[in-house]
Amino acid sequence: MLSAADEYGMHVWMGVGLFAWFDFSPASLEWHKIVAQELWDKYGHHPSFYGFYVSEEMGGSLDNWETTKEMQQFRKKKWCIFLKSLKTTVVP
Numbered sequence: 001m002l003s004a005a006d007e008y009g010m011h012v013w014m015g016v017g018l019f020a021w022f023d024f025s026p027a028s029l030e031w032h033k034i035v036a037q038e039l040w041d042k043y044g045h046h047p048s049f050y051g052f053y054v055s056e057e058m059g060g061s062l063d064n065w066e067t068t069k070e071m072q073q074f075r076k077k078k079w080c081i082f083l084k085s086l087k088t089t090v091v092p
Contacts, residue, residue, distance in 0.1 A: 015055060016053065
């Protein structure tokens, strides 16, 4: 797929996968780092490799359907911290 995307000048977001739904624990972060690094090591040479995609919004929401504003903000904050940690530790 990436070779064909290279030929056509396309960009592809690589799916990292999902450790466990709405699990932003250190174990989840480490798992995401390992998978992202493996993807980069295997496919990073492709010009079409555009970035990583972590799919946590499976239900269409980043707050896991929390019913209070406080818990909604708590979930979103955990997600942002998780992504910033992933971003600063993964190649490229």
